Amino acid sequence: MAAVKSFRSRDTVSTIMMLSDQSDMPVRKPPLSKQLWKGMAVSDCFYNPARFGVEYHPATRVTEADFDRHLLTLSSGEKVRYEQLLIATGLQPRRLPGDCAEAVYFNSLADFRRVRQKLAAGGSAVVIGGGLLGVELASSLSANGIRVKLVISSEAPLTGYLSEPLAVRIRARLQAAGIECITGRRAIRLEPGGRVQLSDGKQLDADVVIPVIGQQPSVDFVSHDPEVSRHGLAVDARLRIKGLEDVFACGDVARFGVQASSFRHEENALRSGAAAGRNLAGDDVQFKPSSFLYSEFLDMRLESIGVGNAAEMKAIGEDWSDSKEQGICILTEDDLVRRVSMVNYRMDSETAEMLSSRLIGRSAEADQLQIVRTVLKPAA
Numbered sequence: 001m002a003a004v005k006s007f008r009s010r011d012t013v014s015t016i017m018m019l020s021d022q023s024d025m026p027v028r029k030p031p032l033s034k035q036l037w038k039g040m041a042v043s044d045c046f047y048n049p050a051r052f053g054v055e056y057h058p059a060t061r062v063t064e065a066d067f068d069r070h071l072l073t074l075s076s077g078e079k080v081r082y083e084q085l086l087i088a089t090g091l092q093p094r095r096l097p098g099d100c101a102e103a104v105y106f107n108s109l110a111d112f113r114r115v116r117q118k119l120a121a122g123g124s125a126v127v128i129g130g131g132l133l134g135v136e137l138a139s140s141l142s143a144n145g146i147r148v149k150l151v152i153s154s155e156a157p158l159t160g161y162l163s164e165p166l167a168v169r170i171r172a173r174l175q176a177a178g179i180e181c182i183t184g185r186r187a188i189r190l191e192p193g194g195r196v197q198l199s200d201g202k203q204l205d206a207d208v209v210i211p212v213i214g215q216q217p218s219v220d221f222v223s224h225d226p227e228v229s230r231h232g233l234a235v236d237a238r239l240r241i242k243g244l245e246d247v248f249a250c251g252d253v254a255r256f257g258v259q260a261s262s263f264r265h266e267e268n269a270l271r272s273g274a275a276a277g278r279n280l281a282g283d284d285v286q287f288k289p290s291s292f293l294y295s296e297f298l299d300m301r302l303e304s305i306g307v308g309n310a311a312e313m314k315a316i317g318e319d320w321s322d323s324k325e326q327g328i329c330i331l332t333e334d335d336l337v338r339r340v341s342m343v344n345y346r347m348d349s350e351t352a353e354m355l356s357s358r359l360i361g362r363s364a365e366a367d368q369l370q371i372v373r374t375v376l377k378p379a380a
């Protein structure tokens with residue numbers, strides 16, 4: 001939708017056809033694990049393609065792309081011809097071995113509805129994965145009176161984004177909210193009856209099981225190359241797929257650099273979409289990816305800039321205020337700042353960009369924590 005909007009600001013006459021395998025209107029995904037559980041109306045997270053003169057085709061899955069002939073094949077067998085193509089198919093959840101009727105691989109509005117319906121009369125849930133999505137869903141379900149067990153493979157959640165002491169504080173907050181954190185173990189298999197086998201031989205049972213153990217680009221209609229399936233479609237600075245003149249990609253499915261997964265967030269999806277839309281309309285916009293991400297769980301907010309896995313980095317600056325429950329950590333690798341994460345601060349995207357250019361990739365210095373504190377002060 002970001003691409004459609006910026007394309008239309010340049011070109012009001014060309015036909016835009018939008019194909020989606022979802023039966024709903026296009027939806028903003030972040031509310032699915034947060035605000036929708038706090039009473040936000042489903043209609044408030046829809047985008048409206050008709051506003052931009054888009055021919056929207058829901059429940060239409062693309063199964064094959066023939067770039068030479070400019071043809072897409074749909075699951076119905078129908079063919080669609082295009083002049084220019086934008087691929088924005090996002091990510092799909094990684095799956096665990098085994099299956100059960102209680103499992104929901106949470107990624108869409110339909111999944112939100114399924115979980116809500118299964119737990120309408122209360123009950124229990126096992127959420128598998130201590131990343132952003134796992135923590136958000138565990139918090140939202142628990143706040144709705146569901147008994148939640150959260151399976152975390154490390155000792156604390158969010159260790160990909162936070163230094164250990166900050167991650168341990170988040171674990172304590174989740175536990176205080178009534179979420180049972182099962183740490184240091186992996187879920188290895190799903191079995192009928194909502195049963196989850198753990199790596200230590202134990203098992204958990206629940207009314208709903210939500211595995212959120214990672215995601216991978218939805219590219220099977222383009223390529224089965226394991227490199228592409230893992231990292232996405234490599235694009236150049238103008239968001240063209242390398243080697244193709246008239247095919248662009250944006251958002252989570254695109255690969256902007258080596259650390260592909262560090263750019264799979266809403267801010268980068270919106271910005272890359274906006275740039276791709278202008279380039280489709282004939283502009284020449286160079287895109288620089290944004291690593292800025294945010295997450296909300298319980299009454300807390302996490303924001304982060306930078307790339308890479310915090311669990312493999314060294315924290316060189318760390319701050320935590322118990323009274324305000326605010327924290328900052330600066331994480332380095334090979335003496336270079338790679339990631340800066342904040343708990344209960346709020347930046348706008350310009351501040352995030354400015355902070356990124358001042359800190360990310362720079363040598364670690366003693367005054368960097370002070371820089372972050374100063375920059376964030378007015379926003380805190």
Ligand SMILES: Cc1cc2nc3c(=O)[nH]c(=O)nc-3n(C[C@H](O)[C@H](O)[C@H](O)COP(=O)(O)OP(=O)(O)OC[C@H]3O[C@@H](n4cnc5c(N)ncnc54)[C@H](O)[C@@H]3O)c2cc1C
Pocket residue numbers: 019020021022028029030031032033060061062063088089090091106107108133218221250251252253264265266267269292293294295296
């Ligand atoms: C539950 C949830 C919560 C999130 N919360 C946050 C957050 O708090 N902060 C944040 O920064 N980011 C968050 N994200 C990530 C953010 O939503 C994504 O970065 C963003 O949606 C990416 O946009 P996109 O357009 O690239 O892909 P998507 O929004 O995933 O859209 C891709 C669309 O393409 C469709 N599609 C896929 N394959 C095909 C096909 N072959 N044919 C037709 N259609 C197809 C998909 O069904 C989907 O509708 C969250 C994601 C989820 C799932």
